[in-house]
Amino acid sequence: MNVELLSSFVPEFRDIFIRRYEILEYLNREGTVGRRTLSQKLNISERVIRDEIEKLKEMDYVYVNSSGATIKKEGKINLKRFLEVYRELNNLTELGNRITSFLGVEEVVVVKGDSSKDDYAFTNLGSATARLINVSMCDGDYIGVTGGKTLSAIADVLSENKRELDLTIIPARGALGKNVEYQANSVASKIAEKLNCDYRILPVPDAAPDKAMNILLENKDIHRTYEMLKELDMLIFGIGRADEMLTRKGADELEKKKILEKGAVSEVIGHYFDIKGKEVYASQSVGISLEDFLNIPRIFCIAGGAEKAEAIISISKLRSDMVLVIDESAANCIINNRR
Structure with missing residues (x-):
């Protein structure tokens, strides 16, 4: 994948990808985490965190309940798949x-x-x-x-x-x-x-x-x-x-x-x-x-x-x-x- 070409064609791709990757990475490391904690730790507004968690839930990457969000098996698999893309985008x-x-x-x-x-x-x-x-x-x-x-x-x-x-x-x-x-x-x-x-x-x-x-x-x-x-x-x-x-x-x-x-x-x-x-x-x-x-x-x-x-x-x-x-x-x- 030519990440640089993709980012130039869809400029917002970079920020969205990095944000979602870092949310998944944090959940993978910490377990179940609430929106407020994610917002504070990743320095992202609660509104954006809420929207991103909803998107990740739709992709079957996370599970959400009253305690917060938890990464699922599919999310863990794609963390590994996307690591080099994440590093290149950064x-x-x-x-x-x-x-x-x-x-x-x-x-x-x-x-x-x-x-x-x-x-x-x-x-x-x-x-x-x-x-x-x-x-x-x-x-x-x-x-x-x-x-x-x-x-x-x-x-x-x-x-x-x-x-x-x-x-x-x-x-x-x-x-x-x-x-x-x-x-x-x-x-x-x-x-x-x-x-x-x-x-x-x-x-x-x-x-x-x-x-x-x-x-x-x-x-x-x-x-x-x-x-x-x-x-x-x-x-x-x-x-x-x-x-x-x-x-x-x-x-x-x-x-x-x-x-x-x-x-x-x-x-x-x-x-x-x-x-x-x-x-x-x-x-x-x-x-x-x-x-x-x-x-x-x-x-x-x-x-x-x-x-x-x-x-x-x-x-x-x-x-x-x-x-x-x-x-x-x-x-x-x-x-x-x-x-």
Whole structure:
């Protein structure tokens, strides 16, 4: 389908299609939703929501009762069918292709919005990543995951493991931060529960000193988990801004200033890089090593928000076979940085 030609011939097609798609997508994610909530979350007037829900009902895409609208099987089927049309109409496919070329990575998938300000865009980041890894998983895979709110969002939207693949989810780094929900162990557990598969835990602080780590490795389970990290088939990870990660790791102001003055803009698995991808500092970090990171066969990075743009550019320099999932805000900032 030539979407651009169709839009030029019927200008209103674009807005109507995007509006209906986003209503269906929201219902698919949230379940039964009332008109007022849809209006508030999608920033569309209640009158327009009412009219669109009626149209979707006539097409047998949604069911409506006193509690609100619920997506039906036909609606779910067409969400998948229309995904690429939606992305093209939003110019997200073209934007992703431009950034893929600029960064020199395997693929860049761009989702609509600014995930640092909009929960809807934030969930879309997780959904897009979930779709990619669902089709990339293979029987017998060891899959590593880092922590963070963004990684946790993936677990919420992952499809069930209908292929009944034998998978093992493994935390790729130790516990970091006070929020247990977003630590790598918790993310691994959530993803494994959704996929109905095995998982390991790494009950060790991310900054555990070598002496303590050597003692812990005497435990057979921890030792085996560490061995499995050397055998990962896939890694799903988030990118940290250097300044924020230094603060989270408890660096004092003098140390933080020295590292940032070296040009550090990004952090991954305890290593800090400048915008050209050159390592400028490495902190104590439990989990996969940089050498491991560079040799994992399949690697997916997820990040959003304009404030992460420099960090994304930086980390993209580490591997040309990386797949990036970013939001529109980060994408536009990266394009502006190129200029």
